[in-house]
Amino acid sequence: MENQYQFDLERYITPERFARIKEFAADKETPFLVIDLEKIGQKYDELIGTLPFAKIYYAVKANPNEEVIRLLIEKGSSFDIASVYELDFILSLGASPDRISYGNTIKKAKDIAYAYSKGVRLFATDSEGDLEKIGKNAPGSKVFFRILTDGSGADWPLSRKFGAHPDTIYYLILRAPELGLKPYGISFHVGSQQRDIGQWDHAISTCKYLFDSAAKEGIQLQMVNLGGGFPADYISPTQKTSLYGSEITRFLREDFGDNLPEVIVEPGRSLAGDAGILVTEIVLISRKSEANQYSWMYLDVGKFGGLIETLDESIKYPIYSEKTGPVQETILAGPTCDSMDILYENEKYKLPESLVDGDRLYIFTTGAYTQSYSSICFNGFPPLRAYVLDEEK
Numbered sequence: 129m130e131n132q133y134q135f136d137l138e139r140y141i142t143p144e145r146f147a148r149i150k151e152f153a154a155d156k157e158t159p160f161l162v163i164d165l166e167k168i169g170q171k172y173d174e175l176i177g178t179l180p181f182a183k184i185y186y187a188v189k190a191n192p193n194e195e196v197i198r199l200l201i202e203k204g205s206s207f208d209i210a211s212v213y214e215l216d217f218i219l220s221l222g223a224s225p226d227r228i229s230y231g232n233t234i235k236k237a238k239d240i241a242y243a244y245s246k247g248v249r250l251f252a253t254d255s256e257g258d259l260e261k262i263g264k265n266a267p268g269s270k271v272f273f274r275i276l277t278d279g280s281g282a283d284w285p286l287s288r289k290f291g292a293h294p295d296t297i298y299y300l301i302l303r304a305p306e307l308g309l310k311p312y313g314i315s316f317h318v319g320s321q322q323r324d325i326g327q328w329d330h331a332i333s334t335c336k337y338l339f340d341s342a343a344k345e346g347i348q349l350q351m352v353n354l355g356g357g358f359p360a361d362y363i364s365p366t367q368k369t370s371l372y373g374s375e376i377t378r379f380l381r382e383d384f385g386d387n388l389p390e391v392i393v394e395p396g397r398s399l400a401g402d403a404g405i406l407v408t409e410i411v412l413i414s415r416k417s418e419a420n421q422y423s424w425m426y427l428d429v430g431k432f433g434g435l436i437e438t439l440d441e442s443i444k445y446p447i448y449s450e451k452t453g454p455v456q457e458t459i460l461a462g463p464t465c466d467s468m469d470i471l472y473e474n475e476k477y478k479l480p481e482s483l484v485d486g487d488r489l490y491i492f493t494t495g496a497y498t499q500s501y502s503s504i505c506f507n508g509f510p511p512l513r514a515y516v517l518d519e520e521k
């Protein structure tokens with residue numbers, strides 16, 4: 129039996145839901161993403177259920193689909209934006225600027241001024257240069273300071289580029305009032321798809337240390353921003369959202385006691401990831417030599433069509449075929465003429481050997497960081513299309 133194709137479909141979707149998606153997908157040209165809105169709503173409710181005192185700022189970059197944003201506006205979400213383009217987009221869909229945080233620490237002065245003119249009053253920072261720009265272009269705004277984390281334990285680490293050492297942050301906190309700004313809170317991001325819940329513990333302690341240090345100088349910080357990092361369900365299992373919630377709550381209580389500060393979370397992947405199913409077609413199956421143990425399978429989607437998080441094989445997507453029978457160890461690649469467009473070579477996916485050119489595969493957990501990453505017509509292939517499945521319509 130070991131040689132037989134196995135895939136636990138019901139871990140990712142109910143048979144009824146899958147049948148619905150298959151029917152919806154049947155007449156459409158691949159590749160494309162199907163976004164299951166209901167799932168995004170469920171993931172939002174699940175997170176708020178386990179962290180009821182927290183305010184959700186959805187990280188727009190994970191999936192900026194219009195209907196996804198509309199749903200989240202309806203559910204009362206706030207938004208973490210990274211550019212004036214995301215800002216305009218979110219405002220155009222009716223979110224008010226007091227529900228928007230400018231979370232990118234890398235900003236042009238004119239973009240800060242633009243966000244301010246649109247009513248944004250909450251900005252992230254991690255450097256003196258950026259803080260001065262905010263002071264000049266968004267006077268009186270609240271600022272929160274991002275501390276450096278090392279990203280260990282995360283499948284998609286965000287270390288090094290963002291955040292500063294606590295000593296530097298302490299200096300910036302004291303500097304903010306001199307620049308006419310309100311030092312408001314501390315933020316961090318423990319790395320995306322973070323498997324080690326303990327990473328929040330250390331970061332929260334650093335927040336508390338900075339709260340205390342600032343208080344000694346008469347500055348009362350009010351907010352802790354726990355960032356993203358909550359997982360989606362790829363191949364290797366993670367702990368449940370509820371355990372993330374209960375552990376993080378425990379860490380907060382250990383440091384802050386009963387008087388919790390205002391708490392913000394910025395989920396992207398964990399809200400959108402599980403809601404996406406990417407439908408792809410096998411373009412070609414080949415073998416490099418007669419004796420070669422592995423076959424190469426080229427799909428009509430690859431790194432440039434939305435699966436860039438397969439870089440270093442960091443994110444391992446569950447890939448499903450409806451065929452059964454004996455398996456073949458397979459190297460998976462995309463359709464473009466760039467030789468880096470290989471999805472998995474070290475990790476050999478075991479797929480049915482009966483698969484042939486033209487068969488469809490379903491790639492689960494592709495709702496986050498796929499469409500927004502897909503390239504503009506590299507080799508002429510259009511950016512990844514998405515259809516939203518909304519049962520209520």
Ligand SMILES: *Cc1c(COP(=O)(O)O)cnc(C)c1O
Nearest residue numbers: 187231320356357394395396397
């Ligand atoms: C990308 C990003 C997030 C979202 O992270 P996920 O791990 O996808 O939840 C949150 N906050 C900031 C500042 C980000 O850049």
